[in-house]
Amino acid sequence: MTGVDGANLGSQGDQLAQLRRLIGFLPAGIIETDACDRVQFVNDRICDMLACDRTDLAACRFQDLITSQSRDDYAAALAALREGHENVSLELGFRREDRTALHVSCAISAQRCANGALTGCAMVLIDISKRVNAERTARQNEARLRQILDNTVALIGIMEPDGTLIEANKPALTAGGIEREDVIGRKFWDCYWWSHDADARAKLQIAIAGAAAGELQRYDATVRMADDARVDIDFMLSPVIGDEGQVELLVPSGFEITDRKRHEEQLALVMREVNHRSKNLLAVVQSMLRQMRPVELRQFVRDFSDRLRALSACQDLLLTTADDCLPLVDIVRTQMLHFGELPKARLSLSGPDLRISPEIAQNLGMAFYELATNAAKYGALSDAKGQVQVFWTLDTPSEDDSERRFSLCWRETGGPVVSPPQQSGFGSIVLKEMLAMTLNAQIEMAFPPDGVIWTLTCPARAISEKCA
Numbered sequence: 001m002t003g004v005d006g007a008n009l010g011s012q013g014d015q016l017a018q019l020r021r022l023i024g025f026l027p028a029g030i031i032e033t034d035a036c037d038r039v040q041f042v043n044d045r046i047c048d049m050l051a052c053d054r055t056d057l058a059a060c061r062f063q064d065l066i067t068s069q070s071r072d073d074y075a076a077a078l079a080a081l082r083e084g085h086e087n088v089s090l091e092l093g094f095r096r097e098d099r100t101a102l103h104v105s106c107a108i109s110a111q112r113c114a115n116g117a118l119t120g121c122a123m124v125l126i127d128i129s130k131r132v133n134a135e136r137t138a139r140q141n142e143a144r145l146r147q148i149l150d151n152t153v154a155l156i157g158i159m160e161p162d163g164t165l166i167e168a169n170k171p172a173l174t175a176g177g178i179e180r181e182d183v184i185g186r187k188f189w190d191c192y193w194w195s196h197d198a199d200a201r202a203k204l205q206i207a208i209a210g211a212a213a214g215e216l217q218r219y220d221a222t223v224r225m226a227d228d229a230r231v232d233i234d235f236m237l238s239p240v241i242g243d244e245g246q247v248e249l250l251v252p253s254g255f256e257i258t259d260r261k262r263h264e265e266q267l268a269l270v271m272r273e274v275n276h277r278s279k280n281l282l283a284v285v286q287s288m289l290r291q292m293r294p295v296e297l298r299q300f301v302r303d304f305s306d307r308l309r310a311l312s313a314c315q316d317l318l319l320t321t322a323d324d325c326l327p328l329v330d331i332v333r334t335q336m337l338h339f340g341e342l343p344k345a346r347l348s349l350s351g352p353d354l355r356i357s358p359e360i361a362q363n364l365g366m367a368f369y370e371l372a373t374n375a376a377k378y379g380a381l382s383d384a385k386g387q388v389q390v391f392w393t394l395d396t397p398s399e400d401d402s403e404r405r406f407s408l409c410w411r412e413t414g415g416p417v418v419s420p421p422q423q424s425g426f427g428s429i430v431l432k433e434m435l436a437m438t439l440n441a442q443i444e445m446a447f448p449p450d451g452v453i454w455t456l457t458c459p460a461r462a463i464s465e466k467c468a
Contacts, residue, residue: 026043026045027045027126028045028124028125028126029042029043029045029046029049029050029104029123029124029125029126029127030042030043030045030046030122030123030124030125031046031062031122031123031125032111032120032121032122032123033062033120033121033123034119034120035117035118035119035120036061037061037062037063037078038059038060038061038062039057039058039059039060039061039062039065040120042054042057046125049094049102049104049125049127050065050094050096050102051096051097051098051100052096052097056097062074062121062123063075065094066092066093066094067092067093067094067095067101069093070091070092070093073090073091073092074090074092077090077108078121081108081110081118081121082118084116085110086109086110087107087108087109087110088107088108089105089106089107089108090106090108091103091104091105091106091128092104092106092125101129102127102129103127103128103129103131103132103133104125104126104127104128104129105125105126105128106123106124106125106126107123107124108121108122108123109121109122109123109124138263138264154171154172154175154233154254154255154256155169155171155172155175155233155252155253155254155255156168156169156171156172156251156252156253157169157172157188157251157252157253158249158250158251159188159249159250159251159252160249160250161211161212161239161247161248161249161250162187162212163187163188163189163205163208163212163250164185164186164187164188165183165184165185165186165187165188165191166184166185167184168180168183168184172193174226175225175226175231176192176193176224176225176226177225177226177227178192188204188208188252189201189204189205189208192224193223193224193225194223194224195224196224196228196230197222200221200222200223203219203221204221207219207237208237208250210237211237211238211239211247211250212239212247212250213247214239214241214247215239216236216237216238216239217236217237218234218235218236218237219235220232220233220234220235220257220261221233221235221254223235223254231256231258232256232257232258232261233254233255233256233257234254234255234257234260235252235253235254236252236253236254237250237251237252238250238251238253325355325356325357325358325361325464326355326356326358326361327353327354327355327356328351328354328355328356328364328392329349329351329353331356331361331364331365331368332349332368332390333349334365335365335368335369335372336368336372342381342388345387346380346381346386346387346388347387347388347390348387348388348389348390348391349390349391350389350390350391350392351390351391351392351393351394351408352392352393352394354392354394354406354463354464355464356463356464357463357464359438360438360439360462360463360464363430363434363435363438363439364435364463366430366434367430367431367434367435368390368410370427370430370431371410371431371452371454372388373427374427374452375388375412375415375452378416378418379412379415379416379418379451379452380412380413380414380415380451380452381412381415382415382416383415383416385414385415386412386413386414386415386416386451387412387413387414387415388410388411388412389409389410389411389412389413390408390409390410390411391408391409391411392406392407392408392409393406393407394406394407394460395407395460403459403460403461404459404460404461405457405458405459405460406456406457406458406459406460406462406463407455407456407457408455408456408457409453409454409455409456410452410453410454410455411451411452411453412450412451412452412453413450413451414450414451415451417449417450418447418448418449418450418451418452419447419449420447431443431445431454432445435456438462439456439458439459439462439463440458440459440462441456441457441458441462442456442457442458443455443456
């Protein structure tokens with residue numbers, strides 16, 4: 001029997017432990033479970049999210065950590081993984097020791113043995129508590145506001161079950177710029193407020209029939225106001241039930257919801273952006289893990305850690321920029337800071353003031369990091385004399401081509417003699433394939449003896465709509 005080298009095994013175990021510690025830098029919580037749903041590994045982030053120690057989670061069943069309301073969804077997700085699905089996403093709730101709630105977006109990946117049986121799960125958890133709490137707060141505020149406005153609405157009337165209006169309050173008449181005799185005694189759908197839209201009148205007739213049958217009707221509607229203006233209202237038809245259970249009257253009421261609609265639209269926009277950026281960030285991390293060339297574990301940990309820091313630098317820049325887009329010059333400088341402060345004589349940046357969309361900024365930032373890393377190892381930044389020039393242009397449309405073109409060049413000079421690499425790795429994928437696909441770009445990378453030259457050309461609208 002061949003013996004096992006305990007020292008090497010221990011070293012490998014230490015390196016694996018180091019890799020797991022580095023996972024703690026991720027902005028997401030990581031949990032691994034076994035086939036019995038018992039927690040096998042957590043990173044520091046999940047401990048922060050749950051406000052507990054690792055020892056509190058050791059060997060716990062994951063389903064015991066989540067709220068009872070989330071367990072059915074989690075059980076369904078596990079069933080899908082056992083049936084052959086590789087990835088499942090869902091939202092889960094946790095209850096911390098201090099009784100505060102935690103809400104997460106959870107991506108679960110199956111871990112299988114050679115015969116395909118499920119041996120455990122790897123989970124990536126993103127804290128969405130702010131979003132959930134904001135939505136709950138919005139719902140609570142809306143309910144509270146509606147409760148108040150049930151008694152102090154801007155528009156209110158009284159009508160027969162057949163839809164004949166028999167009373168209208170002064171705010172309703174003033175808002176419409178009409179007199180009482182213009183509407184009293186008429187069918188409600190024939191009154192001024194609804195005269196602008198045949199579809200709105202038809203919907204109102206259906207709602208009145210439902211209310212006359214004893215069912216509360218409520219929906220958002222657009223009504224006509226004074227000077228032919230249009231206003232969105234939260235419209236309600238309330239049946240008034242008599243002692244014998246019959247509908248005696250209908251009470252139409254409504255209040256303006258312009259602010260509520262604007263708030264909902266803004267909240268939806270923010271949530272879509274957060275969701276998009278979170279998914280994009282996780283996709284980049286997963287891509288790095290899948291596509292990095294296999295090397296000795298210590299080297300892999302170091303390379304992966306450096307790339308995570310480069311990715312984190314892009315995210316920090318996004319958070320500290322008031323505009324949605326980032327200055328191209330800041331993207332370059334941020335990635336160059338990993339290699340220390342370079343004098344202007346060694347790093348030259350030139351080009352028009354361009355602002356890059358967030359997703360493209362992240363991809364360009366990774367490209368600049370790979371270029372700078374290669375330059376520091378083998379090229380112009382590996383000695384004290386080499387220089388790097390980064391310049392870009394935005395071409396003016398010609399008569400033959402109305403589309404503007406963006407061109408970017410990274411040029412190294414004055415360093416040691418360079419030659420084409422003998423093998424390609426993740427850096428080549430970033431510099432060539434990823435940007436070519438993302439930007440519909442033409443990429444060229446040359447290795448003349450004097451230094452590397454990397455050029456990118458793409459439609460200007462690909463980097464930012466502001467450049468189109």
